[in-house]
Amino acid sequence: MIRGRLAPSPTGAQHLGNARTHLAAYWAARSVGGELALRIDDLDSPRVKSWAADQAIDDLRWLGIEWDTPIARQTEHVEHYRRAIETLHRHDLIYPCYCSRKDIEEAISAPHESRFRGESAPYPGTCSGYQYGDRIEDREHCFRFRAIDKALRFDDRSMGTLRCNPAKELGDFPVVTRSGHASYQLAVLIDDRLQGVNQVVRGNDLVASTFRQIDLAERLEIEAPEYAHLPLVRGSDGRRLAKRHGDTRLSFYRDQGVRPERIVGWAAASLGLIDRIEDCEAGELIECFDWEKLPTEDLLLGPETKRFAE
Ligand code: GLU
Numbered sequence: 285m286i287r288g289r290l291a292p293s294p295t296g297a298q299h300l301g302n303a304r305t306h307l308a309a310y311w312a313a314r315s316v317g318g319e320l321a322l323r324i325d326d327l328d329s330p331r332v333k334s335w336a337a338d339q340a341i342d343d344l345r346w347l348g349i350e351w352d353t354p355i356a357r358q359t360e361h362v363e364h365y366r367r368a369i370e371t372l373h374r375h376d377l378i379y380p381c382y383c384s385r386k387d388i389e390e391a392i393s394a395p396h397e398s399r400f401r402g403e404s405a406p407y408p409g410t411c412s413g414y415q416y417g418d419r420i421e422d423r424e425h426c427f428r429f430r431a432i433d434k435a436l437r438f439d440d441r442s443m444g445t446l447r448c449n450p451a452k453e454l455g456d457f458p459v460v461t462r463s464g465h466a467s468y469q470l471a472v473l474i475d476d477r478l479q480g481v482n483q484v485v486r487g488n489d490l491v492a493s494t495f496r497q498i499d500l501a502e503r504l505e506i507e508a509p510e511y512a513h514l515p516l517v518r519g520s521d522g523r524r525l526a527k528r529h530g531d532t533r534l535s536f537y538r539d540q541g542v543r544p545e546r547i548v549g550w551a552a553a554s555l556g557l558i559d560r561i562e563d564c565e566a567g568e569l570i571e572c573f574d575w576e577k578l579p580t581e582d583l584l585l586g587p588e589t590k591r592f593a594e
Contacts, residue, residue: 285317285318285319286312286313286316286317286318286319286482286483287313287318287319287320287321287479287480287481287482287483288309288310288312288313288318288319288320288321288481288483288484288485289309289320289321289322289323289476289479289481289483289484290306290309290310290320290321290322290323290344290349290351291322291323291324291325291472291475291486292306292324292325292336292337292340292344293325293326293328293336294324294325294326294332294333294336294337294339294340295328295331295332295333295336296333296336297336297339297533297534297535297536298339298340298343298344298533298534298535299525299532299533299534300517300525300532300534300547300550300551300585300589301487301516301517301525301532302343302534303343303347303534303547303551304514304517304551304554304555304583305485305486305487305514306344306347306349307347307349307548307551307552307555307566308485308512308514308551308555308573308578309483309484309485309486310349310350310566311557311566311569311570311572311573312441312483312485312512312573312575313483314570314573315570315571315573315574318483319352319353320349320350320351320352320353321351321352321353321356321479321480321481322341322344322351322353322355322356323355323356323357323358323475323479324337324340324341324355324356324357324358325358325468325471325472325475326357326358326359327358327359327465327466327468327471328468329463329465330463337357339535341355342535342538343534343535343538346534346538346544347534347544347547347548347566348544348548348565348566348567349566350567353479356475356478356479358471358475361471361474361475361478362465362466364474364478365465365466365470365471365474366466368466368470368473368474368504369427369459369460369466369470371504372429372459372500372503372504373416375503376415376416377429377430377503378416378427378428378429378430378459378460379411379412379413379414379415379416379418379427379428379430379456380411380414380416380418380419380425380426380427380428381407381410381411381414381425381426381427381428381456381458382411382420382423382424382425383407383410383411387410388407388408388410391408391410392405392408398453398492399453400448400453400454400491400492401488401489401491401492402489402492403454403492405455406451406452406453406454406455406456407428407455407456407457408455409455409456411425411428412428412430412456424462425462426458426460426461426462426467427458427459427460428456428457428458428459429456429457429458429459429469429470429496429499429500429503430451430456431450431451431454431455431456431457431496431499432450432451432499432502432503433449433450433451433452434449434450434451435447435448435449436448436449436450436495436498436499436502438494438495438498438508438510438511439510440491440511440512440513441483441485441510441511441512441575442512442513442514442575442578442580443488443491443512443513443580446491446494446495448492448495450495450496450499453492453495454492454495454496457469457496459500468493469493469496469497469500470500472497473497473500473501473504473506473508474506476509477506477507481509482507482509482510483509483510483511483512484509484510484511484512485511485512485514486511486512486513486514487513487514487515487516488513488514488515488516489516490513491513494511494513512575514555514578514579515579515580515581515582515583516582516583517554517582517583517585518582518583518584518585519584519585520584520585520586521584522582522584525585529585530589530590532585532589534547537592537593540592540593541593542592542593543563544565544566545563545564545565546563546592547592548563548564548565548566548569549561549562549563549564550588550589550592552564552569552572554579554583555577555578555579556577556578556579557569557572557573557574557577558572561588
């Protein structure tokens with residue numbers, strides 16, 4: 285039984301790109317009679333907005349996406365993260381790192397071009413000689429995970445087989461942040477396991493993160509879910525979707541009186557599931573879902589989205 289998930293981050297409004305990914309996750313799970321879990325990724329406390337979780341839930345309902353679980357929140361999982369961190373510590377897989385961003389930039393001399401989107405150069409290992417209990421006075425630190433020096437692979441439902449050596453290409457990464465919270469990489473792995481999620485559909489900007497999460501999963505002896513990474517929706521200039529591309533927040537369309545079927549039809553057409561943009565309800569398209577039809581290239585937003593309100 286497939287169980288997919290929706291995992292909005294309440295750090296801002298959900299926009300068209302989020303809608304497309306949420307719908308894809310919903311169709312992927314439902315098309316094989318699977319279930320869907322909803323989780324609010326509210327761990328990133330300084331960036332979390334008080335209104336954004338409720339708004340994301342309203343957006344999902346408005347789109348016609350239904351889920352099968354009580355709504356979970358990362359902030360409810362803190363004890364589970366703590367236990368996982370304990371396990372990593374017992375296996376000598378984490379160490380305190382005192383480097384600031386600037387320290388890291390200075391330690392990396394050569395310019396780095398990653399084949400993964402948005403990835404900077406691997407951590408240069410400055411603090412990797414420390415053990416878990418080592419402390420330099422009272423200086424602020426995160427805890428880094430010792431990435432494995434071995435080729436990992438996974439079969440992406442959309443992109444095919446992907447490979448990466450985490451130690452060489454990605455470097456050691458934080459599992460506990462400077463403010464003492466579990467990092468995104470650790471949290472989502474534990475969240476998905478707690479929620480029984482075995483299928484993750486998300487944007488292809490997270491492929492490098494997936495290798496980190498698989499690395500963690502192996503060391504924690506957790507079975508990682510299957511993954512599907514989808515191309516992103518970008519602005520007409522190819523840049524990350526932002527305000528300058530116009531307002532693409534779902535709440536904005538809602539306020540304008542745009543019918544959700546418009547957005548759903550646009551998303552389905554842009555995913556190659558229907559031939560042209562036409563108004564559809566989310567539930568009507570479950571049978572149209574087909575991994576083979578999904579696009580491989582990013583979508584640059586065209587003028588069609590300006591006409592949603594017409
Ligand atoms: N909450 C994340 C986001 O909205 C998704 C995390 C994930 O897919 O692992 O981008």
